[in-house]
Each structure stands twice: as C-alpha cells, then as structure tokens.
Amino acid sequence: MKRMREAYKETVKAKRWDPDRECYLDPKGNICIDPKTIDFEALGKSIPTEEEPMRRDAKEKAKKERLEKAEKEKSFLRSWMKESVM
Numbered sequence: 001m002k003r004m005r006e007a008y009k010e011t012v013k014a015k016r017w018d019p020d021r022e023c024y025l026d027p028k029g030n031i032c033i034d035p036k037t038i039d040f041e042a043l044g045k046s047i048p049t050e051e052e053p054m055r056r057d058a059k060e061k062a063k064k065e066r067l068e069k070a071e072k073e074k075s076f077l078r079s080w081m082k083e084s085v086m
Helices: 002-013 040-046 051-085
Strands: 023-025
Touching: 002 023
Parallel strands: none
Antiparallel strands: none
C-alpha cells in the first residue's frame, strides 16, 4: 500500500493525467490510483474462488472431449463413404 501511495503522489505531482482514460498514469503508462479509493470488498468479490477455475477446467475438458468425439465420427463417416462409393 505504501508503494501505491508513493506512486500515486508522484504521478499527481508530475501531473500525468490522461484525459482519454480519465486517470493518472505512471511513467510506464500504467494506471495509478489513490489507495484510499480502493473498495476491497468489491475487489474480493471479483476474484474467483478456488472452485471456479476447477469448474471452468472441467467444462473445457468436456468440450474438448466432445469435439474430439465429433471429429472421430466425421473421420469414420468419410472413410465409410469412400468405401461404399468404390
């Protein structure tokens, strides 16, 4: 927090206001905010719990398996159609 406060003070002092983003920017172009304005409760709610990534991974794995199965079926049908035409 102390580093954030110091960075914010330096940015305000240097008048690095970005009118497009409507915020202060540090020398590297990163957004710099006043630590007093951070709502830690809202920030905590926005961070996913440990279960959420697991659920996402499970969904992605199931989707990948469905796609692989569909691809195998397509491949089988193509080979079957070639054999029946000949």
